[in-house]
Amino acid sequence: MNVMKVILCAALCAAPVLADAAHAIVSKADRVRGPEGSVRMKIKVISERPDQAQQEVYLETYVKDRTTSVVKFVDPPREKGKSMLMINDDLWMYIPGSKRTFRISPQQRLIGDVSNADVARVNYAEDYNSTVLKKHEKSEGKDCYLLELTAKNRVSYHKIHYWVEHKTYRPVKATFFAVSGKPLKFATYKGYKSIAGSTRPTVVYIIDGIKPDWKSEIHYTSMGTKTFPDSIFQQSALPDLR
Amino acid sequence: MKNFKMPTSVKIAFRNVFRNRRRTLLTLSSIVLGSAAMIDFDGYRNFADWGLREMYIRSQLGHIQIYKKGYRASKGMKPFEYLIANSDDIKKTVSETLGDRLKVVTSRLELNGLITKGGQSYNFMAQGIEVDAEKKMSALDDGTSSALNVRRGQGLIGGDSGAVLLGFELCEALGVNDGDLLSLMGASVNGALNATDLLWKGCFSTISKEYDKVATIMPLADAKRFAATEDVLKIVVMLNNTDMTDRARKDLEAAFAAKGYDLEMVSWLELADYYKQVMVFLGGMFMVIATIIVFVVVFSIVNTLTMSVFERVQEIGTIRAMGAEGTQILRLFIIEGIMLGLIGGLIGMCFGGVVAFAINHAKILLPPPPGSSEGFLLQLRLYPSSFLLGFSIAVLSSFVASIYPAMKAAKLRVVDALRHV
Amino acid sequence: MSENVVSLSGVHKSYALGEYEVHALRGVDLNIAEGEFTVIMGPSGSGKSTLLNLLGCIDLPSTGTVEICGHNTNHRSEKELAALRRENIGFIFQAFNLIPVLSVYENVEYALILKKVPETERAELVDKIIDQVGLAAHKHHRPNQLSGGQRQRVAIARALVTRPRMVLADEPTANLDSATGKSILALMQEMNDLYKTTFIFATHDPDVLTFARRAIRIHDGKIDGDEHAQPKKKPASKRKSK
Numbered sequence: 092m093n094v095m096k097v098i099l100c101a102a103l104c105a106a107p108v109l110a111d112a113a114h115a116i117v118s119k120a121d122r123v124r125g126p127e128g129s130v131r132m133k134i135k136v137i138s139e140r141p142d143q144a145q146q147e148v149y150l151e152t153y154v155k156d157r158t159t160s161v162v163k164f165v166d167p168p169r170e171k172g173k174s175m176l177m178i179n180d181d182l183w184m185y186i187p188g189s190k191r192t193f194r195i196s197p198q199q200r201l202i203g204d205v206s207n208a209d210v211a212r213v214n215y216a217e218d219y220n221s222t223v224l225k226k227h228e229k230s231e232g233k234d235c236y237l238l239e240l241t242a243k244n245r246v247s248y249h250k251i252h253y254w255v256e257h258k259t260y261r262p263v264k265a266t267f268f269a270v271s272g273k274p275l276k277f278a279t280y281k282g283y284k285s286i287a288g289s290t291r292p293t294v295v296y297i298i299d300g301i302k303p304d305w306k307s308e309i310h311y312t313s314m315g316t317k318t319f320p321d322s323i324f325q326q327s328a329l330p331d332l333r
Numbered sequence: 334m335k336n337f338k339m340p341t342s343v344k345i346a347f348r349n350v351f352r353n354r355r356r357t358l359l360t361l362s363s364i365v366l367g368s369a370a371m372i373d374f375d376g377y378r379n380f381a382d383w384g385l386r387e388m389y390i391r392s393q394l395g396h397i398q399i400y401k402k403g404y405r406a407s408k409g410m411k412p413f414e415y416l417i418a419n420s421d422d423i424k425k426t427v428s429e430t431l432g433d434r435l436k437v438v439t440s441r442l443e444l445n446g447l448i449t450k451g452g453q454s455y456n457f458m459a460q461g462i463e464v465d466a467e468k469k470m471s472a473l474d475d476g477t478s479s480a481l482n483v484r485r486g487q488g489l490i491g492g493d494s495g496a497v498l499l500g501f502e503l504c505e506a507l508g509v510n511d512g513d514l515l516s517l518m519g520a521s522v523n524g525a526l527n528a529t530d531l532l533w534k535g536c537f538s539t540i541s542k543e544y545d546k547v548a549t550i551m552p553l554a555d556a557k558r559f560a561a562t563e564d565v566l567k568i569v570v571m572l573n574n575t576d577m578t579d580r581a582r583k584d585l586e587a588a589f590a591a592k593g594y595d596l597e598m599v600s601w602l603e604l605a606d607y608y609k610q611v612m613v614f615l616g617g618m619f620m621v622i623a624t625i626i627v628f629v630v631v632f633s634i635v636n637t638l639t640m641s642v643f644e645r646v647q648e649i650g651t652i653r654a655m656g657a658e659g660t661q662i663l664r665l666f667i668i669e670g671i672m673l674g675l676i677g678g679l680i681g682m683c684f685g686g687v688v689a690f691a692i693n694h695a696k697i698l699l700p701p702p703p704g705s706s707e708g709f710l711l712q713l714r715l716y717p718s719s720f721l722l723g724f725s726i727a728v729l730s731s732f733v734a735s736i737y738p739a740m741k742a743a744k745l746r747v748v749d750a751l752r753h754v
Numbered sequence: 755m756s757e758n759v760v761s762l763s764g765v766h767k768s769y770a771l772g773e774y775e776v777h778a779l780r781g782v783d784l785n786i787a788e789g790e791f792t793v794i795m796g797p798s799g800s801g802k803s804t805l806l807n808l809l810g811c812i813d814l815p816s817t818g819t820v821e822i823c824g825h826n827t828n829h830r831s832e833k834e835l836a837a838l839r840r841e842n843i844g845f846i847f848q849a850f851n852l853i854p855v856l857s858v859y860e861n862v863e864y865a866l867i868l869k870k871v872p873e874t875e876r877a878e879l880v881d882k883i884i885d886q887v888g889l890a891a892h893k894h895h896r897p898n899q900l901s902g903g904q905r906q907r908v909a910i911a912r913a914l915v916t917r918p919r920m921v922l923a924d925e926p927t928a929n930l931d932s933a934t935g936k937s938i939l940a941l942m943q944e945m946n947d948l949y950k951t952t953f954i955f956a957t958h959d960p961d962v963l964t965f966a967r968r969a970i971r972i973h974d975g976k977i978d979g980d981e982h983a984q985p986k987k988k989p990a991s992k993r994k995s996k
Contacts, residue, residue, distance in 0.1 A: 146523070169561060170525060186528035188558075189516045191449065193528060202524070341867050348855035651851040654812055655912075656840025656868050658833055747812040751847070 113221035113238055117253070119260035121157075124280075125213050126287045126316055130154040133313040134210055138203025139306045146202045150210055153319050157214040161323055162207075163332055174329045177211040180245045185329035192326050197246045203307030204276045204297045208246050210309065215240060218247045230254040230263050231279065248275065262292060267300075274300035276307075287314040342661075346668040349641065350676075356637055357673070363633040364677025364727050365684050367626040372685030372723035373692075374622055376713030378615050384709050385608050386575065386601075388702065391471045392481070394601040395439075395569035396578045397585065399423065402597045404566075412443050413522045416564035423568055423594065430588040434581055436573045439466035440565035442556040446519020448499075448549065450507045457503065457517065459549035461556020465491035470571045481550075482701075486511070486535030493552050497531035500548030504536035517549075521561035529559050540607070540702075575601075627730050634734035638670055642742045649742055650750025659743040666742050670735020671728060678727030682720045689713040757824070759842075759920045759952045760786035760809055765818035767804050767975075778804035779815070780975040786968075788919065789950045791943060793957060793966035801975040802956045803924065809954060810843055810922050811835045823919050840869055844913030844951075848925035850905040852897040852912075858884065859893045862911045869916055883911045886948075887941060903934035907941065914945055920952035921945075927959050939965045 125132070131153055138146040149166035164173040172187035175195075183192040184207075197208035215221075219240035228237045235254040242249050250268040255261065262280045269275050282294035291314070299305035322328055350357055390396060404415035417423065420440045427438045442461040447454045468491070471481075481488055484501055497515060499507070507515070513533045521527040531551060538545050557563060572581055578600055589596055602609075642649070649662055697711040767779040778801040786792055796802040807813040808820050811827055812835070820827045823842045827835065844865075845851075852861050859880060866876045884890055887907040897905055906926060913921050923942070927935030943965055946953050955962055963969055963983075971979030 169521075169523075173526070184526065186518065186526060189518070189528035189530045190514070191516045191530075193447070193449065193516070193518050193526075195526070341864070344860075345853070345855060352855060647849070647851065648853060651845070651847065652853075652864075652868075653836070654810065654839065654845050655865055656836050656838075656843075658836045661868075748807055751812070751851075 113223045114216060116223070116236055116238060116255055116260065117219070117221045117240065118216040120253070120255045120262045121213060121216050123259070123261050123289065123291060125154070125291065125314065126289070128156065129316060129318050130287070131315055131317040132311055135310040135312055136202055136205050136210065137308040137310070138205070140203070141304050148202055152210060153323065155319065155324050157212070157217060159324050160211050161332065162211050174332045175207060175211060176324065176326060176329055177208070178324070182207055182211065183326050183329065190330070192329055204299050204305065205307050205309060212246065215253070218243055219251065224252070228254065233263055235263050276300050286311070287316065342665055342668055346665060346672050349669055350672050356640065360633050360637040360673060361677045361680065364630050364674060364731070365681040367630040368678050368681030368723035368727040369685035369688060371623060371626055371726050372682065372715060372719050373689055373713055374619065375719040375722055376689050376715040378619055379714035379716060379719070380712055381615055382612060383714060385611055385702070386605070389605050389608050390575060390601050394604050395470060396572045396575065396601050397570040397582050398599050398604065399568040399570065400597050400599070402595045405597060405599065412566050413560070416522065416562060416566055417568065417596070418564050420565045420568060423596070426588055426592060427568070427570055427585060430584050431572070431581055434572050434577050436571040437466050437469045438568060438570050439463045439470065440553060441567045441569060442553060442560060442565045444519055444556055444560055446517055448503070448507070449516040449518070450509065450513060453507055455503060455506055456547050457549045458547045459551055459556060461551050461553040463553050464489045464493060481537045482539070483535050483537050486533070488535055489550065489552060493534070495531055495555060496534040496552065498535045498537055498550040499533065500545030501536045501538040502542060502546040503548065506546070509533045509536070517559065519559065521559070523561065527559055527561060529555065531555060623726065627726060630727065630730040631734040634670055634673060634731050635737060637673070638666060638735055638738035639741070641669070642666065642738050646745060646750050646753040649745055650747050650753065653745070653747045654751060663739045663743040666739035667732065667735045670731045670739070674728040674731025677731070678724040681723050681727055685720070685723055686715065689715050757788050758785045759788050759823050760784060760954070761821040762808070763819045765808065765815045765820060767808065767813070767816050778975055782977055784970070784977060786952065786954060788952055789946070790968055791946050791953045791966055792968040792970060793955045793962050794970045794972060795958060795963070796972035797958060800972045802972050805972060806922055806924050806954070806956045810845065811838050842919045844916060844918040844921040846906070846909045846913050846921060846923035846926050848928045850897070850909050850929070852905055852908055854897055857894045857896055858889055858900070858908050861897070861908055862915050865912050865916050879915055883915045887911045902930050903938060906930065906938050910938070910941060910945070914949065914951065917949065918951060920954060923953065923955045925957055926955065927957070927962065932961060935959070935961065
């Protein structure tokens with residue numbers, strides 16, 4: 092009887108510990124992907140579809156912290172002048188041609204299989220509840236944790252399967268699921284090199300969940316800590332963003 | 334020689350028809366009224382047909398619409414995949430091919446997205462139009478116009494830029510006032526989000542309230558800027574006369590094939606679902622009225638002829654005794670019936686014509702149909718087929734009506750008939 | 755011996771009158787030869803009208819044979835009987851039975867039209883007979899413009915224009931005053947002499963007797979008298995139009 096109590100107690104205590112462990116892993120993986128604090132990133136997003144010409148968008152993202160960021164569209168010319176502001180769950184867009192800012196969905200696509208949230212935010216630890224599905228699974232030749240992330244808020248994908256390398260906590264691969272359980276897209280984190288003070292993945296290769304010949308890429312062409320005035324992280328500031 | 338070479342049966346029938354003047358007059362009245370009613374209602378139906386059709390054509394459809402090939406099959410689900418690139422070229426070809434059959438040719442672009450004022454956002458479906466051309470399209474022959482029913486504010490005029498008209502329900506939902514700037518956001522042709530601010534100019538209503546909840550009209554140039562394209566979705570051809578449509582379409586198809594355009598065409602009739610439904614409905618009503626009229630006429634003639642037979646029983650007996658066969662008696666009365674129909678039908682045609690003339694000169698103004706702001710002048714449209722219809726009804730009803738009394742007459746027993754006083 | 759135009763043998767005729775059965779003729783044997791001027795006399799209900807109907811082929815016996823102009827009427831269709839009548843019989847009625855919408859000329863002509871006599875022949879025949887009955891001046895009048903006597907003359911003309919083998923007259927003088935009646939009978943006798951057409955009258959007018967050469971009495975459906983009269987002097991024919 093006592094044995095049972097001990098086991099039960101252990102199991103009950105283990106759950107939050109296990110959850111904590113998963114959270115810690117995801118947190119560490121977030122920090123591998125990008126530095127803490129105020130960061131400026133230059134991002135190039137590419138979309139490739141067999142029936143279309145290749146599309147490219149060049150962005151600059153100013154991250155205040157893991158919950159607040161501003162994205163500026165730099166290129167091509169027809170996109171230039173647009174900007175986005177993300178605070179927690181909310182995303183506003185400014186489009187030259189209209190004086191007002193429009194509230195849009197973070198899950199709305201930017202181009203290809205890349206959503207607005209994908210380029211505005213990297214904060215899986217705060218945006219998801221995580222659990223370890225498998226402590227050891229081989230992925231891309233590496234020994235990984237397989238974690239299951241479930242959405243905590245509107246910003247997020249419904250569910251993600253996330254492979255994070257043991258010891259280095261480098262994200263290796265992710266599968267993003269829709270509410271129906273169908274995979275929306277598959278991502279692999281590559282291009283690891285030294286940038287912004289650490290070895291980080293500079294390219295994310297994305298393949299569409301239904302059409303394997305639809306491919307997208309996110310290239311982090313530059314990353315560096317930089318401080319910004321708080322005033323730029325407001326809706327009213329978007330039109331004047333330089 | 335009064336009845337020169339007229340067959341005897343016809344002669345006898347004719348004289349018998351006028352034997353009882355008053356009775357014949359009454360019967361003829363019902364035939365005349367019946368066939369005149371038929372003719373004039375056909376005139377009304379033709380008028381409704383013309384009016385509805387022309388309203389539709391002038392306010393929306395045009396006579397022929399030109400799309401990129403495949404647009405129809407896509408059911409309009411992906412408009413941006415079927416845009417037409419060289420619209421000026423195409424319009425020139427249209428102009429050259431049709432010459433003075435052409436009234437106006439114009440381009441349209443369709444968009445959708447979100448329209449916002451203050452904190453409120455609603456879906457919109459927009460038409461970008463060339464304002465002057467569309468105005469030319471909507472003018473009617475009799476000086477009235479089937480232009481847009483603008484209920485608040487003003488319509489668009491040529492030269493307007495950065496202005497927008499909203500469907501009435503949409504206007505109400507947004508609570509628009511003079512000077513309001515509306516923000517429109519949607520996808521451009523390459524999928525990128527685009528936005529533009531437009532000044533509210535007026536509110537309009539169409540036949541569909543559902544449509545008015547999302548309907549939007551803006552100048553074509555603004556639509557093109559919003560969609561980030563110089564292409565258009567449709568080219569609409571308006572002819573000077575609806576009857577030219579089929580021929581014009583054939584000519585255009587040939588011209589387009591010769592130039593190798595990757596386009597398809599559709600005529601107004603293929604698009605006018607509402608019109609077709611209304612015409613079917615009117616057709617049904619027409620059948621009902623026709624049936625009633627036939628019944629009344631038949632009843633009247635059966636009555637008359639039966640009385641006529643009854644009065645002539647002894648006469649019939651005499652003729653039979655003289656050696657006439659039953660079929661000859663049958664023929665006699667049927668000819669009498671048909672003669673009533675012929676006379677009634679002829680007078681009916683005249684009467685129907687006179688009544689139509691009177692109505693058309695009374696300048697009766699009908700209330701505006703749904704979606705229009707102006708009424709129509711009631712003008713019954715009588716075609717030769719209308720007259721033929723009235724006449725045929727008279728003759729056929731008479732024929733049918735005469736069968737029963739004629740058969741009764743033919744089946745009389747000679748002995749009994751002779752005894753009859 | 756002249757050929758019989760009429761030959762009845764064992765003829766019975768009954769018909770229903772409501773619920774009763776009326777035996778109009780109860781065994782009649784009768785022969786009438788060509789050219790006769792015969793009267794059938796009898797009170798009302800004696801069956802003389804019924805007998806005349808059988809003779810006229812407008813009715814058929816219940817039993818027995820009726821032979822008219824050599825044709826047995828039994829088992830004949832309506833069409834065949836009509837043809838028989840057309841070819842062989844002329845009728846004269848008590849009420850004249852002229853067609854009111856036709857003129858004198860047209861009424862007489864009608865009999866020829868039924869016989870499908872061509873138009874060219876018709877005019878001659880009609881004019882001749884109208885002359886003979888003394889109505890040339892009224893050729894184009896309608897019956898309602900004529901006196902009773904004149905109308906009966908028209909009837910006679912109509913009956914004779916087709917040169918039938920026999921003429922049946924049912925009470926021809928009943929609607930005429932005695933003087934007119936006598937002139938009608940005189941006319942018929944003249945025709946009988948002229949054309950040798952058999953005349954058979956049904957009547958209860960005793961004056962008719964003076965003109966007849968044979969009188970058949972019928973009573974209760976049976977013949978109970980058959981007298982041949984003495985040849986008489988022809989009365990002077992007067993062409994009187996009344």
